[in-house]
Amino acid sequence: MDFNFYKYHALGNDYIVIDPQKYKINLNESNIQKICHRNFGVGSDGILFGPIFDENQEIHVKIFNPDGSEAEKSGNGVRIFSRYLFDTQYIKEKSFQLHTLGGIVAVEYLDDSAHMIKVDMGTVNFVSKDIPTKFSDAQAINQNLIVGEKTYTVDCVSIGNPHCVIPVKKVSKQEVNAIGPIVESHEMFPNKINVQFLEVLNRNNIKIEIWERGAGYTLASGSSSCAAAAVAYKLNLVDSDITVHMPGGNIQIHIDDNWRVHMTGSVSSVSFGMFASDLAEQCQK
Numbered sequence: 001m002d003f004n005f006y007k008y009h010a011l012g013n014d015y016i017v018i019d020p021q022k023y024k025i026n027l028n029e030s031n032i033q034k035i036c037h038r039n040f041g042v043g044s045d046g047i048l049f050g051p052i053f054d055e056n057q058e059i060h061v062k063i064f065n066p067d068g069s070e071a072e073k074s075g076n077g078v079r080i081f082s083r084y085l086f087d088t089q090y091i092k093e094k095s096f097q098l099h100t101l102g103g104i105v106a107v108e109y110l111d112d113s114a115h116m117i118k119v120d121m122g123t124v125n126f127v128s129k130d131i132p133t134k135f136s137d138a139q140a141i142n143q144n145l146i147v148g149e150k151t152y153t154v155d156c157v158s159i160g161n162p163h164c165v166i167p168v169k170k171v172s173k174q175e176v177n178a179i180g181p182i183v184e185s186h187e188m189f190p191n192k193i194n195v196q197f198l199e200v201l202n203r204n205n206i207k208i209e210i211w212e213r214g215a216g217y218t219l220a221s222g223s224s225s226c227a228a229a230a231v232a233y234k235l236n237l238v239d240s241d242i243t244v245h246m247p248g249g250n251i252q253i254h255i256d257d258n259w260r261v262h263m264t265g266s267v268s269s270v271s272f273g274m275f276a277s278d279l280a281e282q283c284q285k
């Protein structure tokens with residue numbers, strides 16, 4: 001039986017997979033918002049729409065935030081989508097390449113059931129205008145960001161999607177919920193930005209709290225883990241193998257000599273199902 005949607009989570013960061021090869025749907029902004037809504041829809045931190053095959057039969061995925069915006073990349077999203085491709089037998093090999101708007105990622109299944117997945121997330125980029133930010137320094141490292149009455153020292157980076165990392169003594173959910181939405185839409189970030197508060201525990205462990213662009217507070221984020229680890233490494237606060245601790249669980253990061261970020265983490269299946277008549281009819285419009 002073919003289902004309309006599949007749901008997975010990666011450390012509590014949950015995504016709905018909708019497969020255009022199996023289910024026809026009009027994924028406009030309003031329909032995405034409805035599906036992701038935790039009261040009016042199925043509920044999730046985003047939608048993964050794929051596989052979409054190009055002329056070379058290479059696989060592409062589109063990543064949507066719950067506000068309906070499209071993200072260039074998602075670390076948990078690519079692992080979850082890779083697990084879907086494994087579960088539905090689109091991919092039978094141990095490794096393959098997946099295309100996202102933010103670049104190609106190399107995926108490797110680490111066990112026979114694809115519960116642990118390793119992804120080469122690509123190279124980190126600290127160049128202010130590439131991220132993009134409006135900082136005048138070439139690199140968006142150690143920049144002052146005025147948020148209300150307070151000035152934060154922030155470090156911004158792109159791993160395909162944009163991130164603003166705020167190193168602090170101790171991370172708190174309360175602070176990320178208060179400051180995150182302001183930083184996300186700050187005038188210094190023309191495409192908006194994902195926000196992480198970063199606490200360095202020791203040279204191999206960091207802790208983050210996350211405010212995601214287009215999604216809000218999330219329990220975990222793969223690209224945020226890459227961004228925060230890369231900033232901590234750039235500031236020489238950690239070594240190249242880092243465990244990122246988040247409220248939903250841990251992700252392992254390795255940064256190689258060329259600043260490529262390798263991310264390893266789990267994926268769990270949650271449910272599959274059908275959109276029932278009211279939601280289904282709305283989403284065909």
Ligand SMILES: N[C@@H](CCC[C@H](N)C(=O)O)C(=O)O
Nearest residue numbers: 071074075076161221222223
């Ligand atoms: N949950 C993701 C990030 C999803 C995209 C992000 N909200 C954006 O707009 O860039 C992850 O695991 O990386």
